[in-house]
Amino acid sequence: MAEQRTPHDLPDVSGLTVAVLGGTGDQGRGLARRFALAGHSVVIGSRSAERAAAAAAELGADLGVAGADNAEAARRGDIVIVAVPWDGHRALLESLRAELAGKIVVDCVNPLGFDAKGPYALPVEEGSAAQQAEAVLPDSRVVAAFHHVSAVVLLDPEVDEVDLDVLVLGDDREATDIVRALAARIGGVRGVYGGRLRNAHQVEAFTANLIAVNRRYKAHAGLRITDV
């Protein structure tokens, strides 16, 4: 008898290679580290293959993270995480349209500005970074996730369990389930479906609120979704 499929069921993603574009930044290195710890083959991408290799090596030889230029990383990843600064977001994705065709592309970019009053959400023509990715990459399966992970926590060797739910947004049920399963590969983390891609803006922008929380409480704040 087949088991009933529930919203909590997750596919097996353990064999997938994860590429992290812009993976030399703190968030990218933190995610690369956690997925490598979980046993994934991981490739850090950067504009410079040398800098990517250096960032990968810095994570520790035991993790076996590879480095490559962004195009090569995109080719090698089964799942490709986009962790570039917002400034270069559109141009990078436009340059990798062919490499990213048919793949699950996970956008975790937060378009934020900072001034004397702190962080704030930048307006995005397409509505959100994730929707911009979808517009630029019509042949990819774009999912939004990993916006609220703390790079400091991900990179901290003292932290085995990360106290966080990763909200996963998208219109492709299979793709969001795969990314939810990927999120759950990080110790302590759950991947929780968070709505369609058109509701990604507020999840990206909410990072400004978490930064405000961090400043007030001297914390590395994250979210948990209750009753799920």
Add this chain to the structure above:
Amino acid sequence: MAEQRTPHDLPDVSGLTVAVLGGTGDQGRGLARRFALAGHSVVIGSRSAERAAAAAAELGADLGVAGADNAEAARRGDIVIVAVPWDGHRALLESLRAELAGKIVVDCVNPLGFDAKGPYALPVEEGSAAQQAEAVLPDSRVVAAFHHVSAVVLLDPEVDEVDLDVLVLGDDREATDIVRALAARIGGVRGVYGGRLRNAHQVEAFTANLIAVNRRYKAHAGLRITDV
């Protein structure tokens, strides 16, 4: 020796009267019920004093919630919660400018639309409902909070502890501290500072994501902020 003031310290708000404008709706009645349970004097406001009195009576005679028209409720409240539908938001506040002058006005309105694909955030000229309130009420102390409370949970007599952090946003530190303390009067709830009012849009809009979560997981989802 005076104790060091920390971001977790809260003022005593137990003697404050709470008014809930648009308090005949589910969210308004739910909040009215919880603040009355906590011992506050509570006034439900509505366009019709009769409907307000009926909604108040429906909560149970033992709670002693009063009903009045919105103007009278605004006059009686030390803290005035705005829980009206988004449609009538601006007009109601414009009509109560005098009554709300000098008071803490807590906006919990979520400007959302619904179509065949579910909920989505509506654009707001001022940026958010809370910023619209601030623009319309220059003489009030506008705070944004209580966006994600589940009316079903607040009204459920079986639920003593509500598993939720209420994000409290605003530019007036004393006012946000008072509203954080008010949130904490609901069993199980914490009031957590969530940033300046200009970052209210994403908190309001995030309600669309929670509705999507509720539909997928058949839940009454809320938020907890970790590491705070």
